[in-house]
Amino acid sequence: MARRGTRYYVQWAGEERVVEIRGGQAGLEVLVDGTVYPADVAAVENGDLLNLLVDGQSATYAVRFEDGAAMLSFHDREVRVPIEDERGRMARLATGGSRSGGADSEVKSVMPGVVKELLVAPDQPVQAGQALLILEAMKMENEIRAPREGVVERIHVEAGQAVEKGAQLVSLAPL
Amino acid sequence: MSAPRPISKLLVANRGEIAVRVIRAAHEQGLRTVAVYSDADRTSLHVRMAHEAYRLGPPPPSASYLRIDLILEAARKSGADAIHPGYGFLAESAEFVEAIQEAGLIYVGPPASAMRAMGDKISARATVETSGVPLVPGATLTDVSDAAACRATADGVGYPLLVKASAGGGGKGMRLVRESAEVTGAIKRASGEALTAFGDGTVYLERFIEEPRHVEIQILADDHGTTIALGERECSVQRRHQKVIEETPSPAVDETLRAKMEAAAVACAESCGYRSAGTVEFLVGADRAFHFLEMNTRIQVEHPITELRYGVDLLAEQLRIAQGLPISFAGELPTPAGHAIEVRICAEDADHGFMPSTGTLGAVHLPGGPGVRCDGHVHFGQVVGLDYDNLLLKLIVHADSRGAAILRMKRALWETRLPGLTTNIPLLLRTLDDERFVSGNYDTSILDDSAAPEPDADDIMPVIAAALAMHRRIKKTHVPPSTASTQPSPWVAAGRSWWRR
Structure with a gap:
């Protein structure tokens, strides 16, 4: 029985995707809406960039967080990805706040x-x-x-x- | 040949990438170099590259890089015998040239008289008109207080028209007006902007050529009676009337047109007694008719593409000419070869109105490999603010063909990483993929409808990237300090403060 990992709620292309991250020392397992993706992330360049390998695909990006979103800067594009973890989500729902409302x-x-x-x-x-x-x-x-x-x-x-x-x-x- | 006016120590009255470029050229000539800097540039690359550096003053240009008296004081203290102005700041100030010469120093650039004749759009038109160079209809407004008179003058020029600052360049104060009803408001705003930027509210009205291409000719002139043209640069990829991508040769210019434009540019330079490197800008209409726009009496930002295609060093030639030597290749013109492209990487958000972006650069990674040149001033830890122009880096590539040059530039941009700042690299990459650019059939409107692609639901990378980045951030805060990474970068700190909120 798999241990439940940490969940993140990500807005992308108009949909909410649930990302679950399991594991620790030996490597990470990433599930997106229940589908498993072999993934590995490594800090490079003094930690200013992250290199991500997903099923062999490589992407290097810088990230900064602002206003409830991750600003991701890839080689060829910069995208804004609204994201929250479980604690942030619960806190928001408890106060009745809408996501990126207004x-x-x-x-x-x-x-x-x-x-x-x-x-x-x-x-x-x-x-x-x-x-x-x-x-x-x-x-x-x-x-x-x-x-x-x-x-x-x-x-x-x-x-x-x-x-x-x-x-x-x-x-x-x-x- | 020994120089009639030898230079041994050169002061560079500028900052940023052009100061770095001038210092490089001077060092290759064996000259000593002197940098000047404002308080915002104490740690900038040009200060560290030069042999000597002197403080000018606080960051605003009016208190530092525009202060002729302070620059001359630095020249006196350092014992420099020549001054190179770069581009921008004092590069087109005849007053600066005269002050330098009165101090007994050499100005690396044209004579003040040529600058006066060509630097101002009005006198430039009067000067070139006599040499038979075709002009675009235009008029000057010194006094903008009488709205009716302004409108009447504008109506005389005809619509659509551009309103621009008569002094200076770089698109500051420039506005496009399509109808008579809108013109007085535009003139008022442009004049206000011109007054702020240049201390002179005079505006120039100019008929706007539809679907224009912006093509310019590089010229060099020495004291020995030689004035030569070194082909064209195509500068039609612009945002807010500022160039973003330049290439040579131009896809719109054939040998016949090139010969005509080069002859017009040489006539233009000779008409004002020009010396040193200069550029004559033309608008080329859809009908391939060309019109004189202006002459830039200085080195241009985009000069490296000419250098790569012609195998010359324009800065070295400027230094030779300033010393009274002839152009090094005057006897035998260099044969142009291949295709060269330059892109300007700027700190700005191209998807949100080209707003300048600010921040601190992380670990910069610049491209390498065959046929790639980087002219920039970026470095790790550099703070990019709003005090100066937001140009960070120019990438210039050279290849056998236009197609190969485009591919080379795309891979060079792919390699370039400037973490910590939002840059226009995504815009540059998608422009190089734009079918209008690829076909060569583009005009100055090519960026007007450029938009970032919509997110693709099947593209899972950003989703996982965002989640893993946040996961790392959270886990890191739980790790005991001894095993945590030693030095969190500014964005890590920013991410944490957001998380803890």
């Missing part, structure tokens, strides 16, 4: 800069891709656009204000 209703600054100009007003309906404000950074004026359609619920900044990376700029409510 993630794109908050427009945040992806870099430090200065708000040059506001292009929308509260209660204004906006289309996906519509410019919300101008953020000056790196001497470039960048249009910050709406990730989806909605109504401007709140504007958290004003023209001339300096913002840090990750600062809330605009909150959108559903149309």
